[in-house]
Amino acid sequence: NGSAIATVQVGTQPVGLAFVKNYSRIVVADSDRSNNAQAHPALSVVDVRAALRGAKDSNLGQIAAGAFPRELQRS
Numbered sequence: 001n002g003s004a005i006a007t008v009q010v011g012t013q014p015v016g017l018a019f020v021k022n023y024s025r026i027v028v029a030d031s032d033r034s035n036n037a038q039a040h041p042a043l044s045v046v047d048v049r050a051a052l053r054g055a056k057d058s059n060l061g062q063i064a065a066g067a068f069p070r071e072l073q074r075s
Contacts, residue, residue, distance in 0.1 A: 006051040008058050012039035018072035024048050029069040030062070041065045043072075 011030025018027050026046040032039045042062040050058035 006054070006058075008046050008051045010044035010046065010059060011042050011062060012036050014044070015070045016072050019048075025060075026051075027072055029065070029072055031068050031070050033068055033070075041067060041069050043069060 010028045012032040013030065013034065014028045015031045015033070016029035019025070020027055024047070026048060028044040028046060030039075030042045030044055032041045042065050044062050045060040047055075047058045047060055
């Protein structure tokens with residue numbers, strides 16, 4: 001039905017994501033494609049279980065990325 005089951009604050013202008021660590025984490029590509037002076041391109045790491053519980057600390061942090069991260073692939 002398209003209803004959200006969890007909402008997590010991540011970085012600026014997220015455009016891609018990938019599940020990792022046996023689907024327990026989501027890595028989100030925060031593109032910052034508009035070059036916001038207060039933002040930076042990064043990868044946000046989200047704890048899936050914490051997000052589903054509604055925990056405010058479900059965003060585990062960010063990993064610096066190069067210009068305009070947008071696609072992720074598990075290897």
